[in-house]
Amino acid sequence: MNKAICPGSFDPITNGHLDIINRSARVFDEVTVGVLINPEKKALFNVDERVNLIKRVVKNxxxxxxxxFSGLLIDFMKEKKIKVIVKGLRAVSDFEYExxxxxMNKKLNPDIETVFMMSSAMNSFLSSSSVKQVAMFGGCIRGLVPEEIIPDIVKKIDEVHKNY
Known part of the structure; x- marks a missing residue:
């Protein structure tokens, strides 16, 4: 079986992420969206909330x-018997980091390959950070994230603002 992983923090998932996931699902037999637990990042949504939001938008x-998962991506991949990482690229700056x-992943495990997919032009400017910032200031996030999770994002932003 040809398996791949699309790793990330997905805080929250955007239409750009969803585009890469959909396209990966057409290329690979099985795609795991790996939601990273990164204790050093202050996330808007906790990991369970992020997993649930993503499950809702990929259910079909x-x-x-x-x-x-937490820890090294390659350890998670070994546990799940996944050999390919799929990463979306928006710009040259993404490429340098990725x-x-x-x-580094290749150094840690020479059997792992990384496949880069270019984002579609309409998503090339999109990031979770920009979505959160737009939502935080009351801007419209329609068209930036899957329609069905907009109420979740607005509600979470409202909760965060109440605590300040």
């Missing part, structure tokens, strides 16, 4: 599953 893609990560 039969060969995609969603799991969280290229370095790819080389």
């Amino acid at each position: 893609i039969p060969n995609v599953k969603v799991e969280s 290229f370095q990560m790819s080389l």
Whole structure:
């Protein structure tokens, strides 16, 4: 079986992420969306919330599953018998960072390959950080994230603002 992983923090998942996941699902037999638990990052959504949001938006893609992980990506991949990492690239700056990560992963496990997919033009400017910032200031995030999770993002932003 040809398996791949799309790793990331997905805080929250954007239409750009979803585009890469959908396209990966057409190339690979099985795609795992690997939601990274990074204790050094202050996330808007906790890991369980992120996993649940992603599960809701990929529920109609039969060969995609969603799991969280902590620690090294290559250790998670070894446990799940996955050999390919799929990363979306928006710009040259993404490539520099992802290229370095790819080389490090290859050093840690020479059997792992990284496949880069270019984002579609309409998503090339999109990031979770920009979505959160737009939402935080009351801007419209329609078209930036899957429609069904907009209420979740707005509600979470409202909760965060109440605590300040």
